Amino acid sequence: MNNPDEMPARIAAFLAEQEPEWRDIEVVAYEVMTGGYSRLLGKAHVRHAEGEEVLVLRGDPPPGRALVDTDRAQEFEVITTVSDHGVRTPRTRYFDDAGQHLGTRALVIEFTASDSFLAYASSGGSLEGLNIKLADALASYHRLPVALLPARLERPADWNTYIGHRIDEWRRTADAHVEDLPILRYVAAWLDAHRPPEVPLTLIHGDLQSANLMLAPDGHFEILDWELASIGDPREDIGYFKAVAQIAPPDLLDDAGVMGFCDRYRELTGLNEAQVNPVTVAYFLILGVVGTVRRLLEGGAAYSRDENTLLASLFNLNSVVFGSGVWIDASKQLEPILAAMKGAM
């Protein structure tokens, strides 16, 4: 997919098979896209006798070059399900399951002409009211009944088992690493000591951050990149968003935005004030990143063992270091608040 000389012919042949009624298919432009660390991305402008299309290809990197291993078939099914149920996300069009046409296992989705939220924000675009739109976007898929979701998504037994498993993931990550990681042990112990109230488990995005948001002309967010979707605690997405925003602003859930966000999110999901509030958002700022932390550390460990030579494996360790400072600060700030809340109950 990174070969712009080869891809137009491959795409044209693939589309001819997928859309037999299209005549005179021509890929008039193809460009390799950046924007993510995990998948190959390409954009194709396609012209045919019946019209024009702009499509985005998301494919697996060659063996040994993938930072994280995720399932394109699951991603395809999740995107199809959420877009069929009103979630704003570019729709899936095709899936080259075996990779025989596109050179690698890849899904093809519609290109969105909406603005990158990060680009919009960094160019000084107004952030007013976007905390509310963020609540709308999150609630749009957190409200979907679990029964509607693809069967290949694992269903946890119950919230307590699930959250205990997520907390233990910090310990398992430390166990699996190439050296002892006391900061991860600290985080696990702290999270265990301060568990929040239970909520129903839902579809979670798993990588909900500003870089995966597009801003449509009507002011609503579109959500990209569902490869890490799973069933979990919906507050993980909220906390994860805030965690990444500490590295890559803007933070729509800062002191000015978090209350409005929580109000709107509770209104849309039916959760109560004990379940969703600035303190639980901060708790999940820590817990919500464990999957990413594990994957990033696995990359660093593999590099250390000479099992990979990916520069990104080294580079991404800085995100873990940055996160460590955030987790420690947040845990210290939350402790007296949690103690006061416990005393008031």
Add this chain to the structure above:
Amino acid sequence: MLSKPTSDQMIIGIARDLREQVLPHLTDQPAVVVMGMIDQILRNLSVRVANEIEWMHREVAAIAAVAGRDPGSPQSLQLQHVVEWYGSVSRWLSAGIEAAYATGDQAEINKWRALIEARSAHEQAIMGSLDLVGRG
């Protein structure tokens, strides 16, 4: 051996040349992203090589004091030996912080947490500022 320019000086010099002399000539976007990553990693390394042996010794002494145990000494000052010694004493810190939370004793928690904060401070100093090149 020639000890000057020091390793950290050379590394930061290489990073500067890549940034100023190579990066402006790159037009391929994935290559620009890779160069941004290399620049940050080299800047991290320049801080790390200058300080890591000293910082690991300091952390070990502080952990041993709280644990009330004798950490001994590394086999030599070679980096690999110091890293192994540091790793073995780090396990005392992991066990200490988990045990403190298990008892719920706030004074114990604070004592062990101070060591966690000291470790994090060194990691932050190595990282400097973080720029997620290539995102968005």
